[in-house]
Amino acid sequence: MLQxxxxxxxxxxxxxxxxRILLQDGFSVAPFKAQNMALNSFVTPDGREIGRAQAVQAAACRLEPDARMNPVLLKPNSDTGSQVIVMGHPVGNMRVKEYTAYKAQAFSTVCTAYDSLAAEHDILVLEGAxxxxxxxxxxxxxxxxxxxQYARAKVLLVADIDRGGVFASLVxxxxxxxxxERDLVAGFVLNRFRGDASLLDPALAYTxxxxxxPFLGVVPEITALGLPEEDSVSFREGLGGRTLRRDALRIEAGTAGIAGVVDIALVDLPHIANFTDVDALAGEPDVSLRVVRHPGELGQPDCVILPGSKNTLGDLAWLRTSGLADALLACADARTGSSDKLGGPEIVGICGGxxxxxxxxxxxxxxxSDRAAGLVCSSGAGLGLLAVHTVMGADKVLARVTATHTEFGLPLRGYEIHHGQTRVTDSSETRACVVADDGPPIGYTNDRGVWGTYLHGLFDADAFRRAFIDRLRVRRGLPPVGRVVAPYGLEPALDRLADAVRAALDMEAVYRLLGIAPR
Structure with missing residues (x-):
């Protein structure tokens, strides 16, 4: 277990x-995290919701994600409350004291899930919180x-040396x-080290x-890994702080042979959810993806993306008080009224967006919303950029979906996670642009360059992502690339990660702790 x-x-x-290392070494392995608090989630093949991190870990094991891998998921929707999801289905919104009282029942479910999963695999790798x-x-x-204690797991205690004070935090x-509890700790792992690890020897010996x-390894900082971040802390540290001027957006001709960059701004909502939807865009050589939190940071992007939210009404109110709502409306007006080639940006909303x-x-x-806490009202006006109306239903839509983007005629694959039921209020202005293979529209657009969809993961589709970027390039006056140049997938990233960690970690010691011999 990693804590x-x-x-x-x-x-x-x-x-x-x-x-991935244990899988490579010939073992049947699965991940397990009893309770995860995250706004990045994923849908299993049987329509259950788990943390996105456990879905990535499942991919590392070459398994389909399974609700047993993350039996309790907490999705914060206010500063004091969360939606509680147990074995993939929501059981209600709970404030802290309510959830604390519920934990005994939750732990019984956790143990049942663990026992069931453990019975099917040689090794489980547990993660703490x-x-x-x-x-x-x-x-x-x-x-x-x-x-x-329940799993009789050996605990490796992980500390991030990049934060400073790492030895004080371990001690x-x-x-x-x-x-x-101390008896369960088998050793330490230092993470994200930059430089010559031998310089740490005196501090390791003292600790x-x-x-x-003992220390079982010093894992180096692994840059540009290409794996989805688990939470908004990592996301904000990774993309925050990038401020690029339009006249600085250039890319040298490299292996992709592409010149010119399009500028995509992602709005950092207070209750941002599933921001990993843009990961594939961040890996493209001709895309500058940056986070904006204030109107002054918006500039003149080629595209603005409003991501998912766990509190749509609360984030709508924040858009207005921050001034970003007015800035987005001005962007839409600039595109509508522009007679030049560029005009305003394309505006995209995903799920809550x-x-x-x-x-x-x-x-x-x-x-x-949390009306009992007086945090937000139960209804509110949207930005009015699409002729659609949403009502939050009591039942949550959880589904893996294949669909088609009708304007490009290209296939999409992803998942839906939402309570909202959205209908078009003016079909002469707004039309479907993403249609599920079984028929219903799950995305809408108009002639003002505004569109949105419920489909998480749509940008993971290589052909669609390139067509979307090329449309932005053409509007910006750049030639379309016309081919996939940065295929998106987790397998190469997971293998690179495993290679780096295997080189840094004493795997012989890990196997001794497990009481088994490597195959």
Whole structure:
């Protein structure tokens, strides 16, 4: 089991790495995280919702994602409450005290899921959450040491050296653990190190003497890995801070043989969800993808993307108070009224972003809003850029979907995760642009360069992504590329990750901890 001295220590990525290494070594392996708090989620083949990180870890094992791999998923929809998803289905919105009272029941489900999954595989690689030393949470822990105790797992404690204070965090974590918890810790792993690892030897030796625990590896910083981030902390650290001027958007002719870059701005909503929808765009050599949080950062992009949200009405209110709503409306007006070649940007909404682009959003069942806390109203006007109206339903749509983008005539594959039911209010202005293979529209567009869809993962489709980028290139006055230049897929990234971690980690020690010999 991998636990961390903090959130974002790299547990999810190292779990995926160990899963792939063990698979490469001939074992049947599966990931397991008892409880995950994340707004990035994924839909299993049987229509259940789990954390996106566990779906990536499943891919590392070459398995289909399974709700047993993440039996409890918490999706925050306010500062004090979350939608609670158990075995892939929502059981309700709970505030902190409600969920704490529910945890005993949740842990029973967690143990059943673990036992079932463990019976089918040689090895499970478990992931903890946050830190096991959060003394205010230990009494009702179901994801860290209590889970390790139940699974009789050996714990590797991961610390992110890039944050600073790493040895104090390791020693301090051990000091705050109870004796039985310290006994479960088999060793330490330092993550994201840059430089000559031998310079750490005195500090490693001291920490081992102080705690009695060895270091099993120093994992280097692995840049441009190409795996989806688990949460918004990693996302914001990865893309935040990029500010590029239009006259600086250039790319040298390289292996792709492409000149010129299109500028895509992603709006960083307070309750942003499934921002991994844009990962494939970030890997394209002729795309500059940047995050915007204020109107002054918007500039003149070629495209603005409104991503998913776990609180659509709350994020709509934030768009207005931040001034970004007015900025987006001005962008739409510039495109409509422009007589030059460029005009305003294309505006794209995905899931919650689609709902915000419409005329009105209603949440009569409070499935996202928290009226009891007085945090947001149950209905509100949208941006009015698409003639659609959304009502949040009590039942959640969870589905893997194949579809067609009607304007390009290209196939798409992805998944739906939403409560909203969206209908067109003016068919003379708004039409379908993404249609599921079984018939219903799940995306809408108009002649103003505004469109949106419920389909998560649509940009993962190589041909569609290139057609979309080429449309932006042509509008910008650049020639279309006309071919796929950056195929998107997790397999090469997972193999690179496994190679890097295998070289840094004492795998012989890992196998000794497991009590088995490598095959």
């Amino acid at each position: 961390g001295t903090s959130s974002n220590a790299g547990k999810s990525v190292l779990t995926a790495a160990l899963c 946050g830190s096991p030393a959060e003394i205010n949470l230990k009494a009702h822990d179901i994801v860290n040491m209590r889970m390790a 301090g974590t051990m000091e705050l653990l109870d004796g039985w 081992t003497r102080r705690t009695g625990k 689609l709902q915000m682009l419409g005329q009105r959003v209603e949440d009569p069942h409070s499935v996202e």
